Amino acid sequence: MTSSGNNSAARAWTIRRLFRKRVARFWKEQRQVWGTVVDWVVLCYLLFPALIGGVVYAGWWADPPAWMASAPLWAAQLPPMLLAVGARFRTFAEDADMLFLVQRGEWRRGLLLYGFAYTAAGLAVPGLLIYALLLPVLMGVHGMQLSHVALLLAAAWSVSLAGAVWRNRIHGRFRGWRKEACIGAVNVMLILALLLPSLLSAGAQAAAWLGCALAGVGAALLLLRGKLRQDGDFASDVRLEHLARLSGTALLVRDVVQRKPLIRLDKPLVFRRSQRLFRSGAPSVVLAESALKSFLRQWLMIRYWISFLSLGLFAVSQSPLFAQIALALGIPLLVNMMIQNHILNFAGEAFVRQFRWEDGNLRKAGERLRLWLVAPIALMLGAVAGYDAFGFLGLMAGTLLSAAYLWFVNNLTSAFGRLRATRSD
Template identity: 40%
Template sequence: MSNQAIGGWRAGSLFRRRVRRFWTEQWKAWRTALDWTVWVYVLVPAVWIIGGTYADLWHHPPAWLANLPLWTGERLPLVVVFAGRFRSFAEEADVLFLLRKRSWIRGLLLRGAAYTAGVLLLLSAVLYAVLLPFFAGVHHYRAGAIVMMLVYTWIWGCVGAVWRNLLEARYAGFRKWLVKTAVTLLLAAAYLVPMIVWGSAPAMLAAPAGVGLVVCAGLLRIKLRARDAFESDARQEQLARLASTQLLLRNVIEHKPRVRLSRPVLLRRSNRLFRRFDGKTMLAEMIMKAFVRRMALIRTWLGFTFVSTAAVFLSPAVIQPFVGAALLLLLSTWIISHWRGMLEEPFFAQFRWTDHALRGSAGLVRFWLAAPAAALFGLAGGARTYGAWGLLAAIPAVLLWLLLSNVVTSTMVLRLDRKGKGA
């Protein structure tokens, strides 16, 4: 009963109905914002100005357009490779009966692939139409070369769309972010390397375009055989249907924070970091665990550390220790602000910490969260000044940071309010 009608419906008619309903919903959403005043006062003048500017680029190319290097136009179409999204038009109700009809699911996915390819072809055509004054007017590319570049971009855009769809169903959490980042870099390299090497002779792109076509066919075959991708497809389709509404109402509706329950990347188990059980050690350990388990804080810490390491490396050898000390004090200020914020949370506020415990925990948190940065500063500065033997400078750098951190902790004055929080 793969091709038999069920209640007058076939896979093709069901797909057409869903596509028609999708675009009807998008038009209704945009029609609420695009009334006649928007058309008269905004869109019509914008089309007039953009059209006039485009025509002027053809007849009188400005100097900045002629001075742009060729690689600028070759890299802009990478947007198509990154922007493509595979559309399956799956719905949550399909789990009731449609999942049992593999032929129907296969038919919907094949039509969804054709729809995705059509949208990406239109997007590629629009992008290259915008770039025509650059390629044809400035660099005098022939029509066949531009068409070859368009087809090449379109094929790798389809590869990216199917590949990202498969990753959405296979991975979750930090692993999905890591794999998607690696795939994005791989796609960029696979697309840009042939474009850079053979950009001046676009006819040579036929071979990498054929490779992309084979890769796309293989990924599509994997997609058709996948058995665990329905929930991911339904979720992505729901986001696609709501994209226009969310865009129009982004400044109107108050967004409530989304509660996500996920395992932390580091320190997933409640193991001890220190052996001592006194108040300052226990408080410092809990705050350090909370810091390491928050990915946003780790990204900020890594960004600051890497940029600061580059600053130490590029500084003259005479002032490297002073630059490193200043950056470590700046980093420790941010760490202590996190420490103070943690004390304001209800879990920590329910305990009455002594002045000694607060002072000691602040010192431990400051030292251990900034010690890796101090070691990197020592590695970078020592390697530049003394070569391979300079890598040992990480040890005195950490020891100097220990001394500096103890001095700061001993001079720090903590005031306690009535609730026992650090002020």
């Protein structure tokens, strides 16, 4: 009876069910990996460029900047080129397949076909996103019809799909410099296939893109046919799948893991000594000063701060008035949250906690630090938005309104901190 149950369970497994289970497990692993580092603070940092990008995108439709009008059509093909040279053919092969699936040709071919369909669908998503972002350039500046944009998308998608299968086959057949040379040659061919139709006259571009799309689909199917008949690249497929599964983890730890066990004595860029910055010896001033030096000694925090400032100024200068107001209000709020998170982490360090700071001193130190680090960004954004809309008088008004808004946000953050502390007690 047990044997019959095992046989029925084995018959219940199909190629589709096996492939679906492997895909679900892959995405579950990726969700668990990213879940270890993504919290609400990180989501706020990710929301910031998305907010700026959305506002700038809307501004491009309403009023395209001058540099966009002078951009050639072939420049719009640069993002799809990155997709074409970076696409991967996912086979979802595993080491244990050597025991059974390699011996069953129909199962191996079935998984390859499902992997081909998965790769094609996966490449369509970033392709749609890329060309959706390029619509202000393609349609607003170059006056392309939506059908021509669809041909561009089809060409980029088919060329990327063919390149993914082609590079997979090269990995299975060559090693060393031959493999790198072949992959480089393939990437050059893919780039030329996407670039050359954009250099033709306007009347011949549509036919060239259609031919490129059809040629890409044909090449992808021919390469897939050869892949189905080729039996000696199973080890290569397993190795490539290991790299694909570990790509998320490698991205997260690229700045954490030391590649070489070298002893490095790094010094901060600023405040290498423990000199005082302010004469006042008030506890809140001393704590705020120490937190400020801790912030400026961390290149990652400085990079975040500079990114908020530079991207914010760029977005405000390229956006209409309603978007400028939204950015001038939203960006200082995000920076305020970042600084508040820094002061809380700093106050929670063991060396700082041993001095037993009073709650009033912590609150005043947080107010000072937020004022020092948020004020430059808030005032500059308000000044740029006001000057762009109303000239010199707008600059003065924008600066004053930003100062008042900063004072309100700073006090609101302190009040929220006191309320949270009261509830915790």
